[in-house]
Amino acid sequence: KLTTMRRGSLLLMVFVVASSALPRLGKRGLLPRGKKASPAPPPSEEEAPPLKSSSNAVLGVVALIGGTMSHLVLGSFYSIPTYVSYMRPEMQYFDPSKPGGKPDALYALSLTLLTSSLVMPFFAKVASEVSAVGTSLLSGVVASLAVFLASYSTKCWHFLLSHGVLFGIAHATGYTSPMVVGWRNFPQRRGLVSGAILTGFGCAASLWSPLATALANPDNVAPPFPPSVVDRFGPTLRKLAGIYCLVSVAGVAALALGAPPKPPQAATTTTTTKDDDDPKHPKHPKQLQQLEGKKEEEDDDDARKRRRIRRKSK
Secondary structure: OOHHHHHHHHHHHHHHHHHHHHHHHHHHOOOOOOOOOOOOOOOOOOOOOOOOOHHHHHHHHHHHHHHHHHHHHHHHHHHHHHHHHOOOHHHOOOOOOOOOOOOHHHHHHHHHHHHHHHHHHHHHHHHHHOOHHHHHHHHHHHHHHHHHHHOOOOOHHHHHHHHHHHHHHHHHHHOOHHHHHHHHHOOOOHHHHHHHHHHHHHHHHHHHHHHHHHHHOOOOOOOOOOHHHHOOHHHHHHHHHHHHHHHHHHHHHHHHHHOOOOOOOOOOOOOOOHHHHOOOOOOOHHHHHHHHHHHHHHHHHHHHHHHHHHHHHO
16 A cells, blocks of 8 residues: 555655756757867866865764765654554544544655655755855754644644654754755766765654564554554654754764855956946947957958959959
8 A cells, every 4th residue: 555655755755866866967968960069277276176185074074974974764654554553443444433444643754755856946046055064954953843733732733743743844954955966076976966865754664663663563452553552652662853853963963063165156246337338448349349340350351362463363
């Protein structure tokens, strides 16, 4: 039953990574056949990027580890089916009087992905232009808060709002933030950086699902679960929320430790003077156009004189 959801989530991950990579590939452009690229001029001392030392490389790896830890928390929503299995039967469905079939609470997985896809474009821009570390911290706090609120759910729609919509906002807030930091540390290894960080996102369920089972069902009781197991649903989510918060804070601390300073943006200032507004000024656009026209006429006259000389010589 969850195969379709997993396929949809995998397609969403591929779409997000591809949409972030295609614009960069388009900026490189393709040269037509038969033409060679002119060698780029060597950068000046002011424009040349500083060579990375071994200590900077180590800090970059620390930032990658921090980003992976942050994505471990963001990928925890793949453990929603495990959480739902320990919910009370009346909480798993919108209509408690008609239980049966796939629980309605599983829609929290789809709601997380839907909310994230709608909100992610905005926070991706904030992470790249404002603060990637700040958005990553905000993401971890909101994700922990969403799981904490879900532990007090008494109805199905309570769980959908907290662990579906609110967690989706947290997912969109911090999904690209660790990768932005990693790309600044290793601009020539963007694919490797993205893959290393997303490893935490993909492996999250393999870590949190067994932990949730150990907390809620330590005796490994087979379903249907007795009240002693079902009553541990709320405390289990609250413990997981605390663990998520600690992992997020530790990951953000490592991310901040290895984050390079944001490259300064070149300030473009245009100064206009009264002479530039004067149509008779040599730098006025009209004067420049007239000069170009005169040069073209002189070139034509020179070409005519050369033709006459050739004809006379013949």
